[in-house]
Amino acid sequence: MDGLTVIGIVVAFSAVIGGNYLEGGAWHLLINYPAAIIVLGGTVGAAILQTPKNILRRALILLIWVIKPPLLSQKKTIKQVVSWAEIARKRGLLGLDTIIASEKNIFIKKGLQMLVDGTCAAKIKQVLENDIILLKQRDNDAAGFFESMGGYAPTVGIIGAVIGLIHVMGHLGSPQELGPALAIAFVATLYGVSMANLICLPVANKLRAHVNRVAIWQQLLVDGISAIAEGDNPKAIEARLSGYCL
Structure with missing residues (x-):
């Protein structure tokens, strides 16, 4: 698990809850199930509405990267490439056939297969770099799903606040019911802003950072x-690849 993700979550929510406590508020005052349903349901629903199915599916797959990022080591990959070069030098390009058979990464498999098939270096570079562009665009679009949630959440929080105020106006004659209605109004706004700035936008930015890291590794x-x-x-x-480790 990515330790920085855990630290970030703990620090962010501790600051909000701790600040509330220092202001004299009780932590249970921040819990309001109707407000949570409005904000979470409205935000997720709006984001799903604007997202094509294939991008939504990819976004859910990428979400695991937040806590378990792809294991990519530039140094190990350079050693791996050098070992392929040594095999090709000693046994010819066909000597890489056994590596292709056992390789699970589709990108590597495609590159090595083109190499074994005798494709020229320029063509290999053109095809694989085109794949990098398309894969990066696909994954950035998937990260954009969470960014869109970050955009919708504060607005949905305001919708929750308006709903709460409507309830307040409807119970002006019943003072005992004003408290819960006001709680929905203010807590919904808090949930919307917090969801956007403490969860959705950081998740989107973190996924984009990992997408860029994967693209560099593929290059x-x-x-x-x-x-x-x-x-x-x-x-x-x-020597040529050593610059990737800087």
């Missing part, structure tokens, strides 16, 4: 596989 592979296709020796490839 490393493109440069490495292209270098093998050009016939560069393993040491030269290692």
Whole structure:
């Protein structure tokens, strides 16, 4: 699990709850189920309404990256590429067939297959870089789902506040019912703003950071596989890729 994610969540919500406590408020005053239903349901529903099914599916898949980001090591990948170059140098490109058979990553598998098939370096680079652009766009669109939730949440919170005020106006003759109605009004606004700024927008930005990291890792592979296709020796490839570790 990503420790920084846990730290961020704890610090953010501790600040809100702790600030409320220091102001003399009780923590249970921040709990209001009708307000939570309005804000959460309205926000999620609006975001789903604007999102195509394939992007929504991808967004749910990417959500795990918030707590369990993709394990990518530039140094290990460079060593892996250098080992491919050594195999190609000793046994020829067909020697990479066994690696392709056991490789699970689709991007790597595609690049190595093109290499074994004798595709020129320029063509390999063109095809794989086009894949990087398309994959990055797809994943950024998926991260945009959570960004859209961050945009809708405060507005839905205001809707909850208006609903609460409507109830207040309807119970002016019953003072005992004014408290709960006012609570929905103010807590809904708090939920909307908090959901946007403490959860949705940070999640979207974190996912975009991971998307960029994956794209850089894929570009490393493109440069490495292209270098093998050009016939560069393993040491030269290692030197060429070392910049990715800076």
